[in-house]
Amino acid sequence: MLTTGPRGTKDILPDISYSWRYIENIIHELCQQAAYQEIRTPIFEHTELFLRGIGETTDIVEKEMYTFTDLGQRSLTLRPENTAAVVRSYLENKLYATLNPAKLYYIGPMFRYDRPQAGRYRQFHQFGVEAIGAKDPSIDAEIISLAIQFFQRLGLNDLTLQINSVGCPVCRPIYREKLQAFFKDKLPSLCKDCQSRYERNPMRLLDCKNEKCQELSQGAPHIIDCLCEECNDHFEKLQGFFKAANIDFIINKRLVRGLDYYTKTAFEIEYKPLGAQSAVCGGGRYDGLIEQCGGQATPAIGFAIGLERTFLALEKQNLLPPKDDSIKIFIAPIGEKAKEVAFRLVYELRSAHISAETDYLDRSIKAQMKSANRYQAEYVAIIGEDELLNNQVMLKNMKTSEQELVSIDDLKNKLVDKAGEKKND
Numbered sequence: 114m115l116t117t118g119p120r121g122t123k124d125i126l127p128d129i130s131y132s133w134r135y136i137e138n139i140i141h142e143l144c145q146q147a148a149y150q151e152i153r154t155p156i157f158e159h160t161e162l163f164l165r166g167i168g169e170t171t172d173i174v175e176k177e178m179y180t181f182t183d184l185g186q187r188s189l190t191l192r193p194e195n196t197a198a199v200v201r202s203y204l205e206n207k208l209y210a211t212l213n214p215a216k217l218y219y220i221g222p223m224f225r226y227d228r229p230q231a232g233r234y235r236q237f238h239q240f241g242v243e244a245i246g247a248k249d250p251s252i253d254a255e256i257i258s259l260a261i262q263f264f265q266r267l268g269l270n271d272l273t274l275q276i277n278s279v280g281c282p283v284c285r286p287i288y289r290e291k292l293q294a295f296f297k298d299k300l301p302s303l304c305k306d307c308q309s310r311y312e313r314n315p316m317r318l319l320d321c322k323n324e325k326c327q328e329l330s331q332g333a334p335h336i337i338d339c340l341c342e343e344c345n346d347h348f349e350k351l352q353g354f355f356k357a358a359n360i361d362f363i364i365n366k367r368l369v370r371g372l373d374y375y376t377k378t379a380f381e382i383e384y385k386p387l388g389a390q391s392a393v394c395g396g397g398r399y400d401g402l403i404e405q406c407g408g409q410a411t412p413a414i415g416f417a418i419g420l421e422r423t424f425l426a427l428e429k430q431n432l433l434p435p436k437d438d439s440i441k442i443f444i445a446p447i448g449e450k451a452k453e454v455a456f457r458l459v460y461e462l463r464s465a466h467i468s469a470e471t472d473y474l475d476r477s478i479k480a481q482m483k484s485a486n487r488y489q490a491e492y493v494a495i496i497g498e499d500e501l502l503n504n505q506v507m508l509k510n511m512k513t514s515e516q517e518l519v520s521i522d523d524l525k526n527k528l529v530d531k532a533g534e535k536k537n538d
């Protein structure tokens with residue numbers, strides 16, 4: 114127990130953490146270039162926020178939340194997603210007063226009591242983007258294109274963008290009735306979940322994973338054929354933007370978001386080689402959510418990308434960059450007095466932003482040279498007895514094997530000069 118992490122969690126070990134930074138750097142750069150600003154919200158929120166902001170009839174709220182009571186008897190929940198928290202923060206901090214639209218992004222861990230398997234964890238990470246305050250389909254197109262550009266920058270191809278419209282409070286009730294009429298006599302044969310969805314959230318009947326339910330839903334009416342004029346126009350315009358920018362997409366009429374505050378655009382990006390957990394990005398418009406959370410009616414749209422799945426896709430296509438944790442110089446002291454000098458040198462070099470490492474285990478010089486190689490050190494500075502007497506180090510270039518005696522006081526400048534020489538080569 115003490116040596117095993119909780120089920121569904123994963124340590125990000127040193128052999129992979131560098132590639133998390135690689136992905137995070139791409140996210141920050143991309144978002145900065147598209148004028149999105151980072152927001153960091155707490156990992157836990159009042160449970161109530163998620164009940165309202167995700168919806169009480171969703172799988173997440175019904176079955177997957179990590180909810181606990183704190184010592185002050187408040188019900189808190191580890192965030193299962195971050196849109197609701199961003200909206201909470203937007204309202205609490207009155208971001209609408211300065212940012213319009215508020216274009217925000219986040220990277221961070223989310224928590225869901227899911228059934229762990231490849232690509233599905235109980236703690237996982239999402240990169241998400243929210244644009245709050247604009248209703249024009251051009252912002253839908255921008256948001257979706259940002260997700261695509263993120264995957265493009267990573268070098269991932271073979272992605273499929275699926276889009277749909279889930280209507281609005283004007284056209285959806287009519288569609289709901291049609292849908293319920295279609296399923297009415299099939300109700301006894303549907304799974305238990307679908308039977309309860311029938312009344313509360315009938316659109317979710319379309320994305321049940323149960324084979325029997327999928328079969329029974331063949332021929333069900335599609336919302337896209339029941340859109341009101343405004344929703345239809347929005348959806349047409351969105352497609353127009355994609356065509357103008359040569360962004361490929363597929364219309365998936367069964368792509369749904371079941372709750373009333375989801376409106377118009379819904380989309381998903383899939384990377385099929387991942388198999389069962391192939392969705393790498395999901396998102397959509399949520400024009401009713403801000404009001405639902407206590408704000409003024411405000412249109413908004415966003416997406417969330419699963420970073421673990423992105424990693425799996427990158428590994429599959431061999432696209433992770435090689436790890437580079439090489440250092441500039443390894444200081445190899447021999448003897449107690451030399452260790453002090455080594456410490457001083459490492460300290461001074463690091464202060465000058467030069468990567469430096471030394472030995473902490475009283476290793477032999479041979480073993481220290483091995484360490485230096487493992488660190489792919491460009492130089493090794495050996496401090497033996499003779500060198501110590503003369504206030505020098507023996508500086509060895511590990512590539513050329515050239516050696517020279519350098520005064521301890523000059524070492525830093527020497528390395529800086531050498532870096533300059535290299536640049537001018």
Ligand code: AMP
Binds near residue numbers: 225232238
């Ligand atoms: P959602 O918030 O459910 O729309 O999910 C957005 C994205 O997060 C999905 O497309 C997945 O890539 C990722 N995701 C969702 N749930 C999990 C999970 N349990 N483990 C890993 N990734 C997940």
